[in-house]
Amino acid sequence: MTPLSPMAVTLDGKVAIGNFHLxxxxxxxxxxxxxxxxxNGAGKSTLLxxxxxxxxxxxxxxxxxxxxxxDGTIRRRTPPHERRVGWVPQNRLLFDHLTVADNVGFSPRAxxxxxxxxxxxxxxxxxxxxxxxxxSGGQAQRVALARxxxxxxxxxxxxxxxxxxxxxxxxxIHDLLGDRNSRPSTxxxxxxxxxxxxxxxxxxxxxxxxxxxxxxx
Amino acid sequence: xxxxxGAPRAVLFIAALAITFLALPVLALLQRAPWSxxxxxxxxxxxxxxxxxxxxxxxVAAGIVLVLGTPLAxxxxxxxxxxRRLIRALVLLPMVLPPVVGGTALLFALGRRGLVGxxxxxxxxxxxxxxxxxxxxxxxxxxxxxYVVTVEGALRTNSDHLEQLAATLGASPISVFxxxxxxxxxxxxxxxxxxxxxxxxxxxxATITFAGNLPGRTRTLPLATFxxxxxxxxxxxxxxxxxxxxxxxxxxxxxxxWIPTR
Amino acid sequence: xxxHFNGILTVFLFISLILWFTQxxxxxxxxxxxxxxxxxxxxVIKDLxxxxxxxxxxxxxxxxxxxxxxxxQLRDGAPADVFLTADGNLxxxxxxxxxxxxxxxxxxxxxxxxxxxPISGPDRHPSTLYDPSLILVTCAPGVPCGDATITRFADxxxxxxxxxxxxxxxxxxxxEADLGVVYATDVVAHPDLIQxxxxxxxxxCVAYSAAGMSPTGDKFVKFLSSVQAQQILSAHxxxxxxx
Numbered sequence: 001m002t003p004l005s006p007m008a009v010t011l012d013g014k015v016a017i018g019n020f021h022l023x024x025x026x027x028x029x030x031x032x033x034x035x036x037x038x039x040n041g042a043g044k045s046t047l048l049x050x051x052x053x054x055x056x057x058x059x060x061x062x063x064x065x066x067x068x069x070x071d072g073t074i075r076r077r078t079p080p081h082e083r084r085v086g087w088v089p090q091n092r093l094l095f096d097h098l099t100v101a102d103n104v105g106f107s108p109r110a111x112x113x114x115x116x117x118x119x120x121x122x123x124x125x126x127x128x129x130x131x132x133x134x135x136s137g138g139q140a141q142r143v144a145l146a147r148x149x150x151x152x153x154x155x156x157x158x159x160x161x162x163x164x165x166x167x168x169x170x171x172x173i174h175d176l177l178g179d180r181n182s183r184p185s186t187x188x189x190x191x192x193x194x195x196x197x198x199x200x201x202x203x204x205x206x207x208x209x210x211x212x213x214x215x216x217x
Numbered sequence: 218x219x220x221x222x223g224a225p226r227a228v229l230f231i232a233a234l235a236i237t238f239l240a241l242p243v244l245a246l247l248q249r250a251p252w253s254x255x256x257x258x259x260x261x262x263x264x265x266x267x268x269x270x271x272x273x274x275x276x277v278a279a280g281i282v283l284v285l286g287t288p289l290a291x292x293x294x295x296x297x298x299x300x301r302r303l304i305r306a307l308v309l310l311p312m313v314l315p316p317v318v319g320g321t322a323l324l325f326a327l328g329r330r331g332l333v334g335x336x337x338x339x340x341x342x343x344x345x346x347x348x349x350x351x352x353x354x355x356x357x358x359x360x361x362x363x364y365v366v367t368v369e370g371a372l373r374t375n376s377d378h379l380e381q382l383a384a385t386l387g388a389s390p391i392s393v394f395x396x397x398x399x400x401x402x403x404x405x406x407x408x409x410x411x412x413x414x415x416x417x418x419x420x421x422x423a424t425i426t427f428a429g430n431l432p433g434r435t436r437t438l439p440l441a442t443f444x445x446x447x448x449x450x451x452x453x454x455x456x457x458x459x460x461x462x463x464x465x466x467x468x469x470x471x472x473x474x475w476i477p478t479r
Numbered sequence: 480x481x482x483h484f485n486g487i488l489t490v491f492l493f494i495s496l497i498l499w500f501t502q503x504x505x506x507x508x509x510x511x512x513x514x515x516x517x518x519x520x521x522x523v524i525k526d527l528x529x530x531x532x533x534x535x536x537x538x539x540x541x542x543x544x545x546x547x548x549x550x551x552q553l554r555d556g557a558p559a560d561v562f563l564t565a566d567g568n569l570x571x572x573x574x575x576x577x578x579x580x581x582x583x584x585x586x587x588x589x590x591x592x593x594x595x596x597p598i599s600g601p602d603r604h605p606s607t608l609y610d611p612s613l614i615l616v617t618c619a620p621g622v623p624c625g626d627a628t629i630t631r632f633a634d635x636x637x638x639x640x641x642x643x644x645x646x647x648x649x650x651x652x653x654x655e656a657d658l659g660v661v662y663a664t665d666v667v668a669h670p671d672l673i674q675x676x677x678x679x680x681x682x683x684c685v686a687y688s689a690a691g692m693s694p695t696g697d698k699f700v701k702f703l704s705s706v707q708a709q710q711i712l713s714a715h716x717x718x719x720x721x722x
Binding site: 225231234328425430432436443444446 | 490640
C-alpha cells in the first residue's frame with residue numbers, strides 16, 4: 001500500500017497582527033490550485049505571508065509537504081529561505097539593480113536550463129538584458145512569476161497577479177498556471193472571477209480573518 | 218520644483234542670508250590669499266608633508282568607517298535589540314562631543330596608561346598616541362557617526378520587503394545582505410563615505426589631543442594650519458586653501474542629494 | 480503682499496536684536512584694568528592681580544592665552560592695558576603698528592627650561608634625552624618655549640609639538656609621555672612632575688616683558704618691578720635676573 005503523498009500545505013493556526021486576527025484551517029493538495037477570495041483587509045495577503053514564513057503563527061501549526069515549518073505554540077519556525085515557497089507579492093518587488101535574466105535566475109536553486117525555459121514560456125526572452133525599470137507592468141509581473149517559478153517551489157503564492165495587467169500578459173500567465181503538469185501547488189489571491197472559474201480547483205472565501213466558505217470547482 | 222506663483226520671497230531672502238553666512242568666510246579667505254607667493258608656499262616641504270599625512274589618515278579612516286559603519290547601521294535598523302535607543306545615542310555621541318573632549322577620552326581609553334591602552338602596550342607592544350595610526354583612530358572616531366546616520370537613514374526608508382522576498386527565493390541571510398541589501402545601499406554608502414571622509418579630513422581637536430603633532434607623522438593639514446597661524450599667517454592661509462580645494466574636489470561631484478532615495 | 484512684509488520685518492527685527500545684544504556685551508569700565516598675559520604666567524598673574532587690587536582699589540581683568548593669539552587680537556583692535564609675553568618679536572611688531580603708544584616695556588621675569596618627567600617614571604640619565612624609544616614632547620617651534628627649546632637643545636627626537644608648555648605638562652601629568660621640556664615654574668607648580676635629573680638654570684631661557692598700552696597700564700608695569708611683585712614671582716619659580 002503506497003503511502004499517501006503529504007499535503008502541500010496544512011495550516012491550522014492563529015496569528016494576531018495589531019488588532020487584526022487571522023484564524024484559519026486550510027489544506028492544499030499537491031498540484032492543487034486554491035483561489036483565495038474576499039474583501040480587502042480580509043487577511044488574504046497575511047495568509048500568504050504566514051505560509052511564506054514572513055509572519056509567524058502565535059498558535060497552531062503549519063506544515064509544508066508534510067514537514068512542520070511553523071509551530072506556533074513553541075514558537076519554532078523554519079526561516080523563509082529554507083522553505084520551498086515562491087512568493088509573488090502584489091507589488092512584485094523586482095531587484096532594480098539586476099537585469100531581468102538575473103532577476104529570474106536569482107534563486108540559488110535556479111538552473112540555467114530552467115531560467116531559459118521560463119524566459120521563453122513567459123515571452124521574456126527579448127527583455128533578458130533589460131532592467132526592471134524599463135519593463136511595463138505586465139512584463140514586470142511576468143518576470144516576478146518567472147523568478148518565483150525558477151526557484152522550483154513546492155508551493156506557489158500569488159497575490160493578485162493579474163490586477164491591472166494588459167491582456168497579453170494575463171493570457172501568458174493564465175496559460176502557464178493552467179498547465180497542471182508543470183505548475184506547483186498554488187495559493188492564488190484574486191478578485192477576478194474568470195481566474196477563479198478558469199484556473200482554480202477550489203475556492204476559499206476569507207472575511208475578517210476567518211474562512212467563511214469553501215467551494216470545490 | 219517651485220510652488221505655483223513662484224518661490225515665496227521671504228523664504229528666498231532667508232536662504233540668501235544663509236548662503237551669505239556660509240560663503241563669507243570662504244570669500245574672505247580667498248581675498249586674503251597671498252596669490253603671488255602661493256606656489257612657493259604650497260611647494261614647501263611642510264605643506265607637502267601635511268597634505269600627505271592628511272590624505273593617508275583621512276582615506277584609511279574612511280575605509281575603516283565603511284567596514285565598521287555598514288553593519289552597525291544595518292543592525293540599528295533591522296535588528297530589534299534591547300537598549301537600541303541607548304546604543305543609537307552612543308553612536309551619535311562623537312558628533313556632539315567637543316573633539317578635544319573626544320580626544321582626551323580616547324587618551325584615557327587607548328593611551329599608554331589607558332583602560333585598554335595599557336594592555337595594548339603590555340601584551341602587543343602597540344602604542345597609538347603619537348603615531349599615524351593614532352591619528353587614524355581619532356579621525357575614525359569623529360567620522361563614524363556621520364556615515365552611520367546617512368546609511369541608517371537610507372535603510373529606514375527602504376523597507377525590508379525586498380530582503381524578505383530574496384529570502385523566499387532561497388537566499389541565506391548573508392547572501393541576502395550581499396546580493397540585495399548592499400547593492401541597494403550603494404548610493405547612501407557613497408554619500409556617507411563622502412561626508413565621513415570630509416569630517417576625517419577636517420578633524421583637529423581629537424587628533425592633536427590623542428595623536429599629538431609631529432610633521433610627517435601626525436601633523437595633518439588642520440594641525441599644520443593651526444601651528445602656522447602662530448608664526449606664519451601666510452602659510453596658514455595657503456594651507457587653508459589646500460584644505461578648501463581638496464574638500465571641494467571631493468564634495469562637489471558627490472553631494473548631489475543628502476540621502477539618495479531610490 | 481502683506482505676508483511678505485511680515486516675513487521681512489521679522490527677519491529685520493531678529494537681526495537688529497542680535498546686533499544690539501552683541502553691543503551690550505562689551506561694557507567699558509574705567510575702573511578695570513585689562514591685562515593680556517601669556518598662558519605660562521596664568522598662575523602667578525592671579526596672585527599678582529590680587530596684590531595689585533589690594534593696593535590700588537581697581538580690579539584686574541585677565542585675558543590669558545597663547546601669545547600669538549593674544550597679539551592677533553590686539554592687532555584686530557581688542558582693548559587692553561598691559562601685554563605680558565615672552566615673545567619679543569610680537570612686542571616689536573605691535574610697537575611698529577603703533578599699538579604700544581610709547582608705553583613702558585620692561586623685563587619682569589625669566590623662566591628656565593628644564594627636562595621633566597612624570598613623578599611615577601623611573602630614574603633617568605641625561606643621555607636618555609636622545610633615546611628614540613622614549614616618548615619626548617616639547618613646545619612647537621613658533622611659540623616662545625618652543626623656540627627656546629630648539630636653541631637650547633639641538634635635534635631632539637621629538638614625538639609631538641605641543642601648542643604650549645601647558646600642553647606638554649598635561650601629557651607628562653597623564654603619564655602619556657616619558658620626557659618633556661617645560662618651564663621650571665611648571666615643575667614647581669605641578670606635583671605630578673619632577674626634573675628628570677638635576678639641572679642647572681641656564682639660558683637660552685625665556686624672558687618675559689610687560690608692555691604698557693595705556694597710562695593705567697604703565698602703572699601696572701611699574702608695579703611688576705616692585706618688591707612685592709618680585710617676591711610673588713620668585714615664589715612661583717620665576718627668576719628675576721638671568722644667571
